[in-house]
Amino acid sequence: MKNLISLDSLTDIVSNSVGILIIFAVINLIHDDSKTYQLEIPLEHDTDLSPVFFISKNDRILALNTDTLFANATLQATSNAAANKRLFSLDYFGLLGKIDDKKGISFFARDTSEWPEFKEIEKRSSTLRDSLDKLDPAKQFAYFFVYDNTEDGSSSGSGFEAFRETREYLKSRFIKSGWQPVNSESPANICSRSISRRCVYQPSYLGGGKSGSNPNNSLNNENKSDNKAQ
């Protein structure tokens, strides 16, 4: 009978469980402590490189073929469909356009279902990767219009994750990138600096390759590119 009511095994179980919980708590605490994050330091700077534009929205990335877009916009403008700041179809992956004296051509992205998903960047042969691989680091840089609106339950802007991933990919290929946040109220627009001083598209993120996420390295590279641009 004495054996049956022994507390030894119960004590063992309780002490083991408590011990494990304490270990988990300590691990979580250590983990939490290491999550302090210093922003990388990407600085906008002048460059002789020419921008290639992309729109990032709903975890998808669309490369803007400006030749096609401007040709389509010109057609619409000459047929008077673009008069009085009206929205018109650009016949380009569901993009709508608007022509404004002060903002140039604005792009409204409503239906993104035909756009390549940013995860395609991992595939060796995909539309997105092909368009990124075409960029020449000696002549071009990527400029992203990134949508900042949030989907239900998401803690990130709808274009943020896609932009970050693509930027990292470009970085590994030594291609610089710049960006600006956009939304439906202030959409992506391409214009000439002669229209407005806001019409400036500069790279801010480096194409540093192996210099990695070390801010010191990042900044050093930035300064070098500044000097080169000057």
Place this chain on the structure above:
Amino acid sequence: MMSRATRYARYQKDDRLEISLFPFLSIFLCVMGVLSFINVLSSFSAPQKIELTAQLETGYKIAYQIFSLPDGIISVPPTKNLRKLQAVLDDADKEIVDVIIQQREQKIARLENHSGSIMDAAIEPDIDDVLDTVHDIRTLNELALKANYLYEEFILFGIYPNGSQAYQKIRDVMLLTQDSAAISVGLEPLDSNWTLNLQKGRSK
């Protein structure tokens, strides 16, 4: 040959010494399994919480951080190295820097004294405030250059989801002044679970 009593006694003794670890081990492994499962589940499901430091610098480049949120902005001016800069300036310039330091420390104190989450301390960007900020940064950079002291401030925007409106407004205001032409600007996208921790930055 053993007697019957002896054999019985030996049998009873063996029976008493039998120890079974199975119940203990089974419960122990069950508890371990459940706890590991909970831990793995929480690490996957819970959004990663990241804290941003208040003072950000790389070499001689010091960030004046402006966090752009849906409700407005949180400005976090750098104060850490200003006293060192002040020490190498002449008396007239020292006074200018002193005024800027006091204003910035008041700003930081307001943020630190804010009750509730720091992320709720966002305010609508005010045109005069933005112009003053840009002017102060330019002044400090020029004083540092004049004194041949390695110190350069730049504006770093942290853009939260739905926070582009305040950012656009500030950039528009910055175009109104020539001061901004001399100041470097950077911007980074931030997730809503990345929060600002004033204490961590200051302790560093």
